[in-house]
Amino acid sequence: ITTRETPIIIIGSGYGGAVSALRLCEVGKKVVMLEMGLNWEKSGIPFSSMLKPGKSSAWLKKKTIAPFMNIFSLTPFTGALDRMNFEHINIWVGRGVGGGSLVNGGMAVTPKQSYFKEVFPDLDAEKFYTTYFPLVHQELKVNVIGEQFLKECPYYQFTRVGEEEAHKAGFKTIRVPNVYDFQYMEKEYRNEVPRSALNMEVIYGNNHGKNSLDKTYLKKALETGNLEILDLHRVEDIQLNHDKTYTLNVRETDTSGAVISDKVFQCKKLILAAGTMGTLKLLLHSNAVNQFPVHEQIGKNWGNNGNFMTGRNWVKPLSGGTGSKQSTIPVGGIDNWDDAEHPFFTEIAPLPMGMDVATALYLLINRVDKKGEVSYHVGTQDLHLDWTPENTVKMKQNADYFVKKMNKANGGTRSHFLFHNGFGADVCYHPLGGCVLGKATNEFGKLRDHENLYVLDGSLIPGTIGVNPFMTITAIAEYCIENLIRQNEFA
Numbered sequence: 010i011t012t013r014e015t016p017i018i019i020i021g022s023g024y025g026g027a028v029s030a031l032r033l034c035e036v037g038k039k040v041v042m043l044e045m046g047l048n049w050e051k052s053g054i055p056f057s058s059m060l061k062p063g064k065s066s067a068w069l070k071k072k073t074i075a076p077f078m079n080i081f082s083l084t085p086f087t088g089a090l091d092r093m094n095f096e097h098i099n100i101w102v103g104r105g106v107g108g109g110s111l112v113n114g115g116m117a118v119t120p121k122q123s124y125f126k127e128v129f130p131d132l133d134a135e136k137f138y139t140t141y142f143p144l145v146h147q148e149l150k151v152n153v154i155g156e157q158f159l160k161e162c163p164y165y166q167f168t169r170v171g172e173e174e175a176h177k178a179g180f181k182t183i184r185v186p187n188v189y190d191f192q193y194m195e196k197e198y199r200n201e202v203p204r205s206a207l208n209m210e211v212i213y214g215n216n217h218g219k220n221s222l223d224k225t226y227l228k229k230a231l232e233t234g235n236l237e238i239l240d241l242h243r244v245e246d247i248q249l250n251h252d253k254t255y256t257l258n259v260r261e262t263d264t265s266g267a268v269i270s271d272k273v274f275q276c277k278k279l280i281l282a283a284g285t286m287g288t289l290k291l292l293l294h295s296n297a298v299n300q301f302p303v304h305e306q307i308g309k310n311w312g313n314n315g316n317f318m319t320g321r322n323w324v325k326p327l328s329g330g331t332g333s334k335q336s337t338i339p340v341g342g343i344d345n346w347d348d349a350e351h352p353f354f355t356e357i358a359p360l361p362m363g364m365d366v367a368t369a370l371y372l373l374i375n376r377v378d379k380k381g382e383v384s385y386h387v388g389t390q391d392l393h394l395d396w397t398p399e400n401t402v403k404m405k406q407n408a409d410y411f412v413k414k415m416n417k418a419n420g421g422t423r424s425h426f427l428f429h430n431g432f433g434a435d436v437c438y439h440p441l442g443g444c445v446l447g448k449a450t451n452e453f454g455k456l457r458d459h460e461n462l463y464v465l466d467g468s469l470i471p472g473t474i475g476v477n478p479f480m481t482i483t484a485i486a487e488y489c490i491e492n493l494i495r496q497n498e499f500a
């Protein structure tokens with residue numbers, strides 16, 4: 010095995026990794042990015058739709074892993090969506106060059122300033138709302154659906170019905186921005202371009218329309234000529250050397266998951282951007298196998314961002330119900346944060362199944378009053394998550410309150426079709442925390458007890474942000490990397 014030496018390595022190509030790469034490359038630094046997933050764009054392999062799950066639909070699994078209806082068998086392939094199963098919660102993540110941006114719903118939501126302040130009391134909120142959020146809004150190409158299109162398009166009946174019903178029940182709705190290009194969607198609708206959002210593509214990747222990170226930050230970073238992305242390269246563990254550099258044991262695989270070669274990389278500066286669960290796994294596993302130093306705060310303050318799914322069925326589909334045609338891109342939400350007793354946000358979520366299932370789906374985002382903790386289990390050599398139904402008691406009360414109020418005003422029943430008892434407490438798309446900014450790291454993401462190690466991803470956010478998280482993850486990464494560069498950390 011030969012050792013490759015390189016000054017800066019970033020592990021992971023999601024939001025935190027992509028931001029760090031661009032800003033470092035812009036100031037002339039050479040960066041190597043290691044990503045365990047596939048470079049889909051380069052491979053030329055198309056993403057699958059939800060009606061016909063194929064190569065991109067699951068990370069090395071024999072069956073699909075969608076939140077519902079997993080009736081499809083698969084040939085194992087390094088797909089774009091992965092699921093980690095814990096005792097009381099399942100966590101979905103993206104795999105591939107672009108990380109979660111490949112598979113997510115693209116909802117680009119800026120948190121409420123008051124909640125941001127509560128979650129990050131030490132940050133200058135004013136600066137975030139005048140500088141970093143507007144910056145990432147522009148870089149991520151965030152846009153909003155045209156109201157006229159929304160009103161007329163049959164693929165948004167689920168949003169129109171969802172909003173009408175919410176208003177009837179006395180809830181306040183908001184329009185939700187997205188990184189999916191709505192100009193493109195209007196052309197899809199007119200059949201001028203190939204369809205993606207209107208063709209059941211999203212959680213296994215979008216072939217068109219979505220401005221995922223490979224089309225924004227990563228594209229710009231590659232254009233500097235300073236970034237090299239190595240896909241299908243999984244970092245197994247990290248060692249701290251006497252001279253304070255790092256050695257990485259890396260495994261290159263093919264798309265069936267078979268090993269091509271084992272490699273060793275050495276770097277002076279290491280940025281962990283493997284996503285909340287990926288970063289925690291690397292730190293805690295390396296600690297177990299290599300005595301890698303980890304601060305006592307690592308693993309603490311983990312949360313599911315209050316994710317709680319629920320649904321409603323109509324006995325008799327209301328005014329055509331949510332319809333058989335559904336865009337995969339959500340554009341509506343219910344904002345109930347001002348209710349002191351039941352504060353939550355909920356996405357009016359699509360449920361594109363190719364037929365009218367007379368079901369409305371909601372992903373609630375609640376406060377996380379009781380945080381969980383991530384540790385390492387030596388027996389299984391995997392992460393252990395301390396998270397039980399006790400952590401979601403209040404979330405369940407909110408979901409129950411919401412569904413009852415909606416049903417009272419509009420008819421319908423709690424959906425047993427989607428979830429046992431109508432509640433999906435175990436569905437998590439937004440794992441956050443475990444390497445909290447200012448606790449496990451310094452004020453700019455540099456890990457405590459280390460001189461050349463940084464964390465820049467969702468694990469910096471203490472378990473909750475009140476809305477879908479990628480805008481915040483991106484803004485925090487911009488803030489951290491700007492300050493780290495200013496402090497000459499990468500000189």
Ligand code: FAD
Pocket residue numbers: 020021022023024025026043044045046101102103104105106107108109110112113114115116117118212242243244245282283284285287288291438439440465466467468477478479480482
């Ligand atoms: P990630 O985007 O998770 O990127 C981490 C990358 O590191 C991955 O590509 C991974 O393969 C790689 N990696 C991990 N371990 C290793 C290793 N050992 N070696 C090499 N590479 C490694 N958020 C929103 O704001 N709006 C939405 O609409 C939304 N919808 C979602 C829908 C779904 C189905 C899912 C799963 C998530 C959704 N999210 C949404 C959440 C959002 O995608 C994540 O919060 C975000 O991607 C996290 O960013 P990150 O930078 O922390 O890491």
